[in-house]
Amino acid sequence: MNALGPCGKLSQPAEEGVMGLRRSRASCKPVRIRKMRWRSNELAFCVVLLCAGCGGAPPDAVLDGSFPEAPYAVVFSDEKRLFIEVRTSPGQPPRRGHAAVQLAVKDEQNAPVDGLTVQATPWMPAMGHGAPVDPMVSAIGEGKYVVQNVSMFMPGRWELHTTFSGPVADTAMPVFDVP
Ligand SMILES: [Cu+2]
Numbered sequence: 775m776n777a778l779g780p781c782g783k784l785s786q787p788a789e790e791g792v793m794g795l796r797r798s799r800a801s802c803k804p805v806r807i808r809k810m811r812w813r814s815n816e817l818a819f820c821v822v823l824l825c826a827g828c829g830g831a832p833p834d835a836v837l838d839g840s841f842p843e844a845p846y847a848v849v850f851s852d853e854k855r856l857f858i859e860v861r862t863s864p865g866q867p868p869r870r871g872h873a874a875v876q877l878a879v880k881d882e883q884n885a886p887v888d889g890l891t892v893q894a895t896p897w898m899p900a901m902g903h904g905a906p907v908d909p910m911v912s913a914i915g916e917g918k919y920v921v922q923n924v925s926m927f928m929p930g931r932w933e934l935h936t937t938f939s940g941p942v943a944d945t946a947m948p949v950f951d952v953p
Pocket of ligand 1: 898901903928
């Protein structure tokens with residue numbers, strides 16, 4: 775064998791770095807092709823991630839009993855009118871995918887608040903996007919509300935932008951770190 779590379783040139787010496795090594799191993803163009811292929815793999819991976827959070831899956835039928843005893847977090851509403859214990863299921867901290875979030879809401883006198891209308895929207899602040907499905911909220915009594923279909927489909931920090939109306943009007947923002 776001679777020392778000619780596939781391009782008909784002498785193989786690049788190792789001191790020229792990674793590009794030189796790659797060029798000597800393959801041919802002149804494959805470096806670029808390889809990069810393109812890697813990019814399309816990356817794209818496919820992103821699509822898979824997005825689709826993991828897409829609708830179609832039935833809501834997690836988690837209405838009671840399956841939330842841990844200890845809250846994941848305890849938050850005040852923004853105007854301090856409500857005090858909210860936050861629990862997640864399945865798993866606490868919530869896993870990637872669809873989670874149910876229980877909000878146990880009390881007022882300034884530490885009494886459970888029933889009759890609230892609750893709206894909750896997941897948001898991933900670092901990337902500026904929400905979730906592909908809207909959560910559904912059910913009141914289960916004793917001041918507890920279960921937000922189902924909270925689609926936190928990527929690892930990282932998610933906010934649950936929450937609005938309460940009815941007997942008490944206020945907003946709150948529990949935050950979740952999805953591993
Ligand atoms: Cu994201």
